[in-house]
Amino acid sequence: MKKILAIVMVALLMLAxxxxxxxxxxxxxxxxxxxxxxxxxDTPSGGxxxxxxxxxxxxxxxxxxxxxxxxxxxxxxxxxSNLGLRENQYIPKxxxxxxxxxxxxxxxxxxxxGCHIIFATSFSHGFQMIEVAREQPDIVFAHATGDLAxxxxxxxxxxxxxxxxxxxxxxxxxxxxxxxETNVLGYVAAHPxxxxxxGFTAFYLGALSVNPDVTMEVIxxxxxxxxxxxxxxxxxxxxxxxxxxxxxxxSATPALAAQEHxxxxxxxxxxxxxxxxxxxxxxPRIDWSIYMTFAxxxxxxxxxxPPDWGEGLSSGAAFITGLNDAIVAPGTDAAIEAARNDIxxxxxxxxxxxxxxxxxxxxxxxxxxxxxxxxxxxDNSFFAESSTKSAPSFNAIIAGINIIS
Amino acid sequence: xxxxxxxxxxxxxxxxIMDIDILTNFFFMAVIAATPLLFGTLGEILTxxxxxxxxxxxxxxxMGASIGLSASYFYEFYAGDGTIGYVALGLAVIFGFxxxxxxxxxxxxxxxxxxxxxxxxxxxxxxxxxxxxxxxxDLLSTHAxxxxxxxxxxxxxxxxxxxxxxxxxxxxxxMLFSYNIMVYFVIVVAILLMWFFNKTRxxxxxxxxxxxxxxxxAVGINVTRYKYIAASIGGGICGxxxxxxxxxxxxxxxxxxxxxxxxxxxxxxxxFAAWKPSRAIFGAVLFGGLxxxxxxxxIEGVPAQVYDIVPYAATILxxxxxxxxxxxxxxxxxxxxxxxFREER
Numbered sequence: 001m002k003k004i005l006a007i008v009m010v011a012l013l014m015l016a017x018x019x020x021x022x023x024x025x026x027x028x029x030x031x032x033x034x035x036x037x038x039x040x041x042d043t044p045s046g047g048x049x050x051x052x053x054x055x056x057x058x059x060x061x062x063x064x065x066x067x068x069x070x071x072x073x074x075x076x077x078x079x080x081s082n083l084g085l086r087e088n089q090y091i092p093k094x095x096x097x098x099x100x101x102x103x104x105x106x107x108x109x110x111x112x113x114g115c116h117i118i119f120a121t122s123f124s125h126g127f128q129m130i131e132v133a134r135e136q137p138d139i140v141f142a143h144a145t146g147d148l149a150x151x152x153x154x155x156x157x158x159x160x161x162x163x164x165x166x167x168x169x170x171x172x173x174x175x176x177x178x179x180x181e182t183n184v185l186g187y188v189a190a191h192p193x194x195x196x197x198x199g200f201t202a203f204y205l206g207a208l209s210v211n212p213d214v215t216m217e218v219i220x221x222x223x224x225x226x227x228x229x230x231x232x233x234x235x236x237x238x239x240x241x242x243x244x245x246x247x248x249x250x251s252a253t254p255a256l257a258a259q260e261h262x263x264x265x266x267x268x269x270x271x272x273x274x275x276x277x278x279x280x281x282x283x284p285r286i287d288w289s290i291y292m293t294f295a296x297x298x299x300x301x302x303x304x305x306p307p308d309w310g311e312g313l314s315s316g317a318a319f320i321t322g323l324n325d326a327i328v329a330p331g332t333d334a335a336i337e338a339a340r341n342d343i344x345x346x347x348x349x350x351x352x353x354x355x356x357x358x359x360x361x362x363x364x365x366x367x368x369x370x371x372x373x374x375x376x377x378x379d380n381s382f383f384a385e386s387s388t389k390s391a392p393s394f395n396a397i398i399a400g401i402n403i404i405s
Numbered sequence: 406x407x408x409x410x411x412x413x414x415x416x417x418x419x420x421x422i423m424d425i426d427i428l429t430n431f432f433f434m435a436v437i438a439a440t441p442l443l444f445g446t447l448g449e450i451l452t453x454x455x456x457x458x459x460x461x462x463x464x465x466x467x468m469g470a471s472i473g474l475s476a477s478y479f480y481e482f483y484a485g486d487g488t489i490g491y492v493a494l495g496l497a498v499i500f501g502f503x504x505x506x507x508x509x510x511x512x513x514x515x516x517x518x519x520x521x522x523x524x525x526x527x528x529x530x531x532x533x534x535x536x537x538x539x540x541x542x543d544l545l546s547t548h549a550x551x552x553x554x555x556x557x558x559x560x561x562x563x564x565x566x567x568x569x570x571x572x573x574x575x576x577x578x579x580m581l582f583s584y585n586i587m588v589y590f591v592i593v594v595a596i597l598l599m600w601f602f603n604k605t606r607x608x609x610x611x612x613x614x615x616x617x618x619x620x621x622x623a624v625g626i627n628v629t630r631y632k633y634i635a636a637s638i639g640g641g642i643c644g645x646x647x648x649x650x651x652x653x654x655x656x657x658x659x660x661x662x663x664x665x666x667x668x669x670x671x672x673x674x675x676x677f678a679a680w681k682p683s684r685a686i687f688g689a690v691l692f693g694g695l696x697x698x699x700x701x702x703x704i705e706g707v708p709a710q711v712y713d714i715v716p717y718a719a720t721i722l723x724x725x726x727x728x729x730x731x732x733x734x735x736x737x738x739x740x741x742x743x744x745x746f747r748e749e750r
Contacts, residue, residue, distance in 0.1 A: 061661075062539070062661060063543075064539060064542070064543035064546065064661045065661045065662075066546060066551070066552060066660075066661065067661075182423075219700060220709065222709045222710070225662075226665060227655075227660045227661075227662060227663045227665055228438070228650070228654070228663070228665055228667070228696075229696075231654065231655075232434060232438065232696070232697050232700060233700060235434065236434070236697070236700040236701070238419055238422070238423075239422050239423060239425075239430050240423075241423050243419065251660050251661070251663075252552060252658060252660055253654075253655060253660055253663075256654075256655055256656050256658055259415075259656065260415060260564070260565075260656060261415055261418065261419040261422070262412055262413075262414075262415035262416030262417075262418065262419045263419055270551075271551070272552065274549070274551045274552040274554055275552035275554055275658045277554075278412050404700075404703055405699050405700065405703035405709065
């Protein structure tokens with residue numbers, strides 16, 4: 001008898017746990033009743049009726065992260081309302097992570113659900129998505145931050161998208177360069193990848209454009225998000241003299257560390273003013289809805305989607321949010337607007353001029369295999385980031401930036 | 406409320422810590438990182454002394470983190486400008502403790518009364534607690550329409566203000582007397598547990614239950630009651646560790662997945678500390694230090710992953726060393742892992 005009771009108790013515990021885990025997944029459960037709206041017959045080239053289209057999204061994290069996934073989900077929901085679709089036409093898979101088996105399963109579940117277009121939000125999802133894309137030529141696949149659609153043997157139904165976030169980070173750098181008193185910036189960086197290096201270099205160059213004395217310290221956390229470590233890294237950067245902390249990591253703990261130590265902060269993905277009212281100056285952010293709206297509309301209309309898509313400040317795909325007028329340096333707004341104008345209307349490049357590494361050699365951009373694909377040789381050099389492929393390429397560590405660990 | 410003062414103080418502090426030497430700053434950060442670990446470790450030591458291995462530390466910390474934060478959050482929400490920082494922190498302590506204790510109580514019901522496997526129950530409790538913690542935290546964020554955040558009055562109470570006068574002693578002041586109130590609280594808990602295990606009758610009884618429940622039963626100790634109370638209070642102490650993360654480290658902001666595996670490190674620390682609260686203090690500071698070692702002493706060419714391995718390698722080493730020495734003093738309570746059936750005597 002007691003054994004049975006024990007089993008029942010364990011079962012209850014498990015049920016409660018499942019209920020708890022599914023808390024942010026409710027929209028998903030409601031989709032089961034939908035008829036399978038004519039998958040297979042409708043190829044993308046023929047278009048899909050607006051009422052029938054189903055959009056699947058593989059999210060790397062949970063909706064509750066208040067960061068990357070929160071922002072990407074916001075993009076999808078904005079897309080739904082932009083196009084006048086029903087909410088249950090958007091089928092999210094949250095917290096899929098990066099484990100290959102889970103990613104493949106999530107993509108295949110969306111295929112089974114009859115999705116006409118499937119988005120994946122993380123770079124790490126690419127290798128699984130390209131496989132499924134080969135098996136399902138009638139479904140459109142869109143992979144954020146990746147670059148596999150750029151490779152020679154990619155199937156035509158695989159697409160990459162990203163935003164020129166480096167432009168927004170450059171603008172954020174201006175606020176940092178004007179604000180700093182110690183002339184040292186600190187950067188909590190995710191991985192030593194081009195996506196991250198491109199971002200923090202743009203941020204640094206923005207600061208340098210208004211403050212020639214500024215330097216920057218960088219520490220990697222070697223993951224996209226690790227709340228306690230992000231906070232410890234931010235604190236360490238402050239000890240090293242940084243008084244403006246910027247981040248390419250998922251949680252708000254760097255903002256909290258900045259707040260605690262009376263430093264200033266530049267966020268990512270979300271407006272962090274509520275968490276750190278005296279520290280958070282502004283956040284560069286991606287508006288994913290611009291691409292998602294474009295891509296889904298293309299599937300509805302049966303028009304072609306380019307294999308690579310990357311827009312920036314001009315379309316609003318990258319933007320800055322939450323400018324905290326109370327704490328930014330005087331003139332920040334005007335300086336940012338001037339740079340924004342230069343980028344949008346005068347086609348100003350972010351990575352330009354005779355950039356050098358810390359030893360004084362020409363800065364070089366390399367590909368995955370270490371081959372030099374671009375070298376900054378003189379004052380007229382410029383590298384048009386994210387113009388030939390949407391995923392960032394700039395991976396040189398330039399003088400003034402010190403990688404601590 | 407004299408808003409703005411705290412900001413000025415923290416700006417001043419920021420300028421000061423830039424001039425402090427690297428070792429002192431390293432030690433300071435190690436102690437801050439050690440505090441939630443030490444709560445988790447002490448709670449688990451108390452639980453294991455009663456002969457129960459509760460692997461659900463991570464889950465109980467999550468429950469304490471979000472439910473402790475909820476109490477403070479809703480108090481502040483209704484008190485508004487009249488918020489008293491100590492009341493907010495006090496409520497977080499009470500509810501963080503109760504949330505963890507609830508986890509420990511569920512564990513006791515399953516393992517003591519229904520005699521479910523201790524390891525499986527602990528693992529289930531971990532998953533359950535992570536789910537509950539993140540769900541409650543998410544509901545708080547939804548209620549706050551974004552990030553939750555403590556008021557100035559509460560932030561002031563949980564700031565690293567330290568002990569007046571003593572904190573101004575050069576170097577020692579920074580290393581010993583400049584922490585937030587919870588750091589001193591956890592030291593007090595450790596000392597109380599030390600005294601309880603070694604100097605009190607009830608503590609002796611508890612150790613007897615953990616070593617040999619049948620004998621303890623024979624001399625008239627209520628084994629079931631001891632196990633229930635130890636696991637529940639132990640769980641409560643673990644819950645306080647989570648509360649420290651959400652209320653103190655994250656100043657009242659719910660950060661998804663904020664406990665981030667530190668409950669598991671606490672379980673490893675129990676072994677490292679050889680079930681002794683005094684050693685747990687030392688071990689927690691050591692593990693806290695190891696977790697931030699790379700930020701202070703980076704070695705060129707050594708990947709970060711090597712640094713991440715060190716705490717676990719240290720635990721394995723400690724296990725090997727203690728088992729080689731076969732000291733009865735430093736061993737796990739004998740009855741750990743097996744449930745007590747009075748009928749099987």
